């Protein structure tokens with residue numbers, strides 16, 4: 517079993533990574549929680565695959581369990597869903613001494629995390645991430661949120677879990693689209709911080725080969741993220757590096773109303789675009805954008821910007837938190853594995869986007 521201790525301002529928490537961990541979840545939870553009641557929040561899809569397994573493992577250890585199943589998809593990261601979850605937590609008489617488990621991808625993790633952070637001013641939380649994206653990214657670092665009709669993640673908090681339990685075998689039931697989506701974030705870690713990881717990813721023959729190594733890959737990604745969030749828990753400095761490709765990516769997601777491109781796909785295009793721009797302004801080694809393009813193609817991710825209205829994209833980007841005057845803060849890479857924060861003039865971005873979309 518791999519384990520990582522993440523040090524946070526509110527104490528530290530472990531991340532455990534092991535094939536088959538889900539089947540032992542009851543005894544693992546027992547080691548860190550001495551109470552009896554557990555509320556499990558999941559989505560209907562994950563419930564179908566793993567709901568019974570988790571419940572029976574917890575029940576076998578004597579826990580009293582209560583399951584809350586929400587709809588699949590980003591729409592569940594909403595106040596509507598949240599109210600339903602609070603209501604069920606009240607029905608079940610969950611209080612501060614009990615525990616909430618988020619069993620699912622980033623949607624369930626973010627929404628349940630926010631419910632746990634806010635219900636009765638905070639109920640201890642355990643994350644059991646089930647998608648690649650949530651195993652390498654969203655379950656670590658304590659960011660929890662719901663969306664508002666006007667944008668994603670607009671209401672949220674920093675709320676660290678008690679523990680994160682990662683079972684890489686769960687990825688066997690994840691479809692290729694979501695697997696590739698998660699690979700987008702894995703590629704990001706390589707691009708911003710780990711040249712060795714990046715070139716390892718370049719050399720895998722196929723998905724099976726990646727899956728054979730996936731526990732190590734998840735461990736590497738979680739270790740990178742843990743290091744970054746320990747040094748910058750509140751996202752005011754180094755943590756911004758994790759946003760490589762995300763500023764343009766978010767704008768694309770939003771432009772298409774979150775319907776056309778998944779998060780990973782949008783970030784993939786964002787990573788390539790910003791690297792190409794980096795080359796143009798002379799801060800990125802020539803050829804790096806092509807390397808990014810090659811790896812995105814290898815993992816069936818898009819790299820070329822879609823047809824967009826440049827003004828609308830700039831508008832969305834300029835609402836982004838990273839703006840200063842007529843410049844915007846972007847994450848760039850100098851070469852694979854070396855990232856930094858750079859201010860770029862809005863006009864320069866606009867000009868670049870105008871010339872480079874379909």
Ligand SMILES: NC(=O)c1ccc[n+]([C@@H]2O[C@H](COP(=O)([O-])OP(=O)(O)OC[C@H]3O[C@@H](n4cnc5c(N)ncnc54)[C@H](O)[C@@H]3O)[C@@H](O)[C@H]2O)c1
Nearest residue numbers: 561562588621622623624646647649650654659686689690
């Ligand atoms: N908190 C953070 O730091 C952070 C970071 C990155 C992304 N996010 C958020 O994560 C969300 C996206 O998460 P996601 O990509 O995991 O999406 P998701 O939670 O919607 O899961 C994707 C799909 O996979 C299904 N699924 C989950 N696990 C499965 C499994 N093991 N087998 C089969 N199907 C499975 C789900 O039911 C869903 O249909 C976004 O809302 C994004 O904002 C948060």
